[in-house]
Amino acid sequence: MQVEKYKLENLNEQQLQQHQRRFETLAADIKNVNSILQQLIDFQIAIPSWALGTGGTRFGRFSGGGEPRSLEEKIEDVGLLHALNGSSGAISLHIPWDIPQNAASIRALAAQHGLRFDAMNSNTFQDQPGQAHSYKFGSMQHTDKTVRKQAVEHNIEVIKYGIELGSESLTVWLSDGSSFPGQLNFRKAFERTLESLKEVYAALPDNWKMFVEYKAFEPNFYSTTVGDWGQSLNYVQKLGPKAYTLVDLGHHLPNANIEQIVALLLMDGKLGGFHFNDSKYGDDDLTVGSINPYQLFLIFNELVEGMNARGMTHASDLGWMIDASHNIKDPLEDLLQSVEAIKIAYAQALLVDTKELEAAREANDVVKAQEILQQAYRTDVRPLVAEARLRAGAALQPLQVYRSLKVRENLIKERGLKTVATGL
Ligand code: AOS
Numbered sequence: 445m446q447v448e449k450y451k452l453e454n455l456n457e458q459q460l461q462q463h464q465r466r467f468e469t470l471a472a473d474i475k476n477v478n479s480i481l482q483q484l485i486d487f488q489i490a491i492p493s494w495a496l497g498t499g500g501t502r503f504g505r506f507s508g509g510g511e512p513r514s515l516e517e518k519i520e521d522v523g524l525l526h527a528l529n530g531s532s533g534a535i536s537l538h539i540p541w542d543i544p545q546n547a548a549s550i551r552a553l554a555a556q557h558g559l560r561f562d563a564m565n566s567n568t569f570q571d572q573p574g575q576a577h578s579y580k581f582g583s584m585q586h587t588d589k590t591v592r593k594q595a596v597e598h599n600i601e602v603i604k605y606g607i608e609l610g611s612e613s614l615t616v617w618l619s620d621g622s623s624f625p626g627q628l629n630f631r632k633a634f635e636r637t638l639e640s641l642k643e644v645y646a647a648l649p650d651n652w653k654m655f656v657e658y659k660a661f662e663p664n665f666y667s668t669t670v671g672d673w674g675q676s677l678n679y680v681q682k683l684g685p686k687a688y689t690l691v692d693l694g695h696h697l698p699n700a701n702i703e704q705i706v707a708l709l710l711m712d713g714k715l716g717g718f719h720f721n722d723s724k725y726g727d728d729d730l731t732v733g734s735i736n737p738y739q740l741f742l743i744f745n746e747l748v749e750g751m752n753a754r755g756m757t758h759a760s761d762l763g764w765m766i767d768a769s770h771n772i773k774d775p776l777e778d779l780l781q782s783v784e785a786i787k788i789a790y791a792q793a794l795l796v797d798t799k800e801l802e803a804a805r806e807a808n809d810v811v812k813a814q815e816i817l818q819q820a821y822r823t824d825v826r827p828l829v830a831e832a833r834l835r836a837g838a839a840l841q842p843l844q845v846y847r848s849l850k851v852r853e854n855l856i857k858e859r860g861l862k863t864v865a866t867g868l
């Protein structure tokens with residue numbers, strides 16, 4: 445299944461007049477509209493390979509149809525998204541779910557779709573068939589040195605696959621922790637994990653980064669060995685300049701002030717990556733912006749401010765990715781919604797008058813500062829985001845095009861109704 449250019453252009457053509465009317469009205473009120481458009485065009489968000497299939501919960505899994513059956517088909521799916529929205533130009537793989545049999549041909553296929561390989565993800569939270577030692581009681585924290593060694597070697601193998609594909613970063617998410625008080629010596633678990641991470645760090649090529657992801661709970665329900673941003677920061681500071689903290693929006697305890705965490709990690713030059721999703725209760729992995737879009741905007745506001753202050757660029761300094769799971773939606777439709785929500789929040793953050801905001805803050809004008817943020821947040825920037833897509837040669841309305849072209853129906857015809865993508 446491919447999105448044919450002329451079909452997409454025909455559909456754009458039908459919506460063009462209405463779009464232009466809306467865009468011009470909005471653009472008239474924005475000072476630096478062209479620079480904002482360029483930043484939106486440049487902005488790319490990686491799609492995780494595991495979000496392309498239907499996810500389950502521990503109570504069941506209701507498989508959708510036409511799911512990708514191989515790494516090649518996962519790349520094709522992300523290619524489809526990228527053709528529609530012009531903003532999904534990278535894929536993030538997971539080993540062992542996505543072991544490339546022939547790296548050169550996988551690279552060529554990705555290039556054909558205009559895709560890069562974002563962070564590689566290792567897996568020491570499941571036991572694989574034929575694996576010598578079990579991760580039941582942890583991986584890098586394990587009391588048994590041979591288990592820790594196996595986890596380290598797996599991560600080094602993931603780096604090797606990544607090098608073949610042209611990726612430049614490794615994300616380590618550890619499910620390590622404990623489920624009951626007394627089970628674990630916290631200090632020893634930390635020290636063992638640090639020692640293991642150091643061995644992986646030593647295998648990183650010079651141009652690579654390592655992201656250490658934290659998570660408050662699940663699958664362990666009493667303690668997690670990389671449980672919050674403080675612990676992650678502690679590890680990455682001890683590891684060295686190539687190690688960074690990764691923030692997954694769903695990995696905090698309820699009501700955490702994530703935007704403040706983002707600001708302080710950026711200040712320390714230790715924010716490396718992002719897993720976007722939304723959450724009401726825990727690691728719900730819901731569609732980005734579906735529960736708390738104001739928080740998403742506030743996070744982007746810190747990202748824009750902090751990155752400008754440090755002279756960082758989106759393309760080279762931060763890994764942005766979606767980490768989602770879909771158990772009732774068409775995964776591709778959900779991902780289109782997520783990317784759209786991210787771009788809307790980014791566009792709104794770019795509208796904030798930072799000089800005025802700083803002046804209001806310095807003057808302790810609380811009301812004005814709040815008004816400035818809410819003025820940006822309450823602006824309907826959808827025509828701006830659509831214009832950026834149009835200029836990038838993508839669809840004005842990606843979701844509508846997806847449905848008009850019957851993408852899912854075609855994928856089901858090609859791949860069958862009962863397909864199961866490897867993943868969670
Ligand atoms: C798990 O909760 C983390 O969010 C991981 O980043 C990710 O979902 C996992 O690595 C996918 O396998």
Ligand code: ZN
Binds near residue numbers: 692
């Ligand atoms: Zn994550």
Ligand code: ZN
Binds near residue numbers: 692694727
């Ligand atoms: Zn998660």
Ligand code: ZN
Binds near residue numbers: 692693695727728729
């Ligand atoms: Zn999550």
